[in-house]
Amino acid sequence: xxxxxxxxxxxxxxxxxxxxxxxxxxxxSAVCQTGAKVLQYAETWNEGIVxxxxxxxxxxxxxxxxxxxxGFQILLLASAxxxxxxxxxxxxxxxxxxxxxxxxxxxxxxxxxxxxxRRKRRQRGxxxxxxxxxxxxQAKALLMERNHMSEDEAHRYVQKTSMESGNDMAETARMxxxxxxx
Numbered sequence: 486x487x488x489x490x491x492x493x494x495x496x497x498x499x500x501x502x503x504x505x506x507x508x509x510x511x512x513x514s515a516v517c518q519t520g521a522k523v524l525q526y527a528e529t530w531n532e533g534i535v536x537x538x539x540x541x542x543x544x545x546x547x548x549x550x551x552x553x554x555x556g557f558q559i560l561l562l563a564s565a566x567x568x569x570x571x572x573x574x575x576x577x578x579x580x581x582x583x584x585x586x587x588x589x590x591x592x593x594x595x596x597x598x599x600x601x602x603r604r605k606r607r608q609r610g611x612x613x614x615x616x617x618x619x620x621x622x623q624a625k626a627l628l629m630e631r632n633h634m635s636e637d638e639a640h641r642y643v644q645k646t647s648m649e650s651g652n653d654m655a656e657t658a659r660m661x662x663x664x665x666x667x
Contacts, residue, residue, distance in 0.1 A: 487596045488514040488533030492523045492549075494542045502536060502588070509589040511596075520544035524552055532556030532603070534595050539563040550576055558595055562588075617655035624658035627665050 489506065491513060493499040499516045506513050514533065515526045520541045527533065531554060539546050539561060546561055550573050553559070558575050561568065565580040572578050579591055625639035634642065647657035 486512065487599050488526075488530045489592065490515045490517065490523050490526050490533060490535045492517050492520065492535060492537040492541055494518055494538075494540075505585055505588060506592065511589070511592060518542060520549045520552075523549060527553050527557055530556075532599055534558050534560055534592060534599070536560045536562065536592070539567045546576065547573060556599075558599070560591060560595060617658075620655050620662070621658040624661040627662060631665060 489511060491499045491502050491506075493502070496516075496518055499518070503513045503516050514530070515522075517523055517526070518541070520537075520543050523535055523537070523541075527535075533556070535549065535553065535557060537546055537549065537559060541549070546559055546563075550559055553575075555575075558577060561572065561576055561578045562583060563578070563581060565578070568576075568578045577591060577595060579587060621643060624643055625636060628634050628639040628642060629636060632639075643654055643658055643661065646661070647654045650657060650660075652660070
């Protein structure tokens, strides 16, 4: 699920856009009035879409883009002259006046784009190099020998420890080897 944050200085504008999204079946994670509040929400999520005008109470959309984590995109709702010279990376523009159909389709397109990037990251994570595979196999072999585990049990142990510690499996395998070989 992609987190959608709607940020407008006038709360009624933000609520109207949220209602459009909800009617279209999109889930809105937050509605706020300042860029600072957007950044607060963005810290808790690593990706999402911020729907905002060119200027909020406390900052311009270019400042917001600069401070947002890399996994966030901005859907800028403003007159086309606001981005006549182009938009920064991670910003999609939708010119005013907005058609509901265009607004919903643009957000859905942005969500699909983020989902593709998410899948690519996962795939890249699955492709381990030969050295990492060898370290994982060594750790599993050591666990099988010393703790009388089956290969599946050893693999699950390395995997579970990896998830709990927040490290990748190769790093966890290195830690297991270091600790068990002392």
